[in-house]
Amino acid sequence: MATHAAMPGRRGARAHARTRHHTPLAWALPLVLGVIYGFYAAFIRRDGGPSTGGQVLLGLVSGVALAALCFALGRIQRSLPRELRAAAYGALTACAIGFLVSLTDTSVLRSTGLGLAVGAGVLVVSNNHHTTGHPSPTPARPPPQ
Numbered sequence: 805m806a807t808h809a810a811m812p813g814r815r816g817a818r819a820h821a822r823t824r825h826h827t828p829l830a831w832a833l834p835l836v837l838g839v840i841y842g843f844y845a846a847f848i849r850r851d852g853g854p855s856t857g858g859q860v861l862l863g864l865v866s867g868v869a870l871a872a873l874c875f876a877l878g879r880i881q882r883s884l885p886r887e888l889r890a891a892a893y894g895a896l897t898a899c900a901i902g903f904l905v906s907l908t909d910t911s912v913l914r915s916t917g918l919g920l921a922v923g924a925g926v927l928v929v930s931n932n933h934h935t936t937g938h939p940s941p942t943p944a945r946p947p948p949q
Contacts, residue, residue: 834874841900842867848907870900890931898923 846855846863873896881889902919906912 830875830878834871834878837874838867838869838871840867841870841904845904845907848904866903886934887931890927890934893930894923894927897926 842863842865844863845866846859849859849862877892877896881892884892898919900919901922902915905915905918908915
């Protein structure tokens with residue numbers, strides 16, 4: 805017995821697929837952060853002199869890189885455990901601040917130390933926010949009797 809060419813169960817398969825839509829904030833926040841970061845990086849590198857193509861390129865590349873990393877972290881943050889999410893925010897902030905400080909022609913130790921200090925602060929605040937701001941996914945154990 806031959807099967808009909810148009811199988812009824814397969815026709816609407818694509819219509820039921822979940823498409824992921826991004827809110828305007830999911831695009832706007834990384835974009836604004838990237839633009840501000842890129843302008844600030846180019847401003848630091850300018851050091852009071854005239855703007856050059858290299859400074860503009862540095863600002864553009866660093867802004868695009870930060871915007872892409874922020875967007876990627878925003879996409880995967882819900883799938884990460886709380887502690888790893890806090891560590892990811894801390895690491896991203898530490899790298900961003902450390903890079904900006906390194907543009908000021910200070911020592912590597914100073915840029916590393918300041919980046920790590922700010923990153924550790926973001927890690928602590930973010931971990932505190934994720935721990936106390938959201939309910940626990942597992943129910944709390946009843947008190948012992």
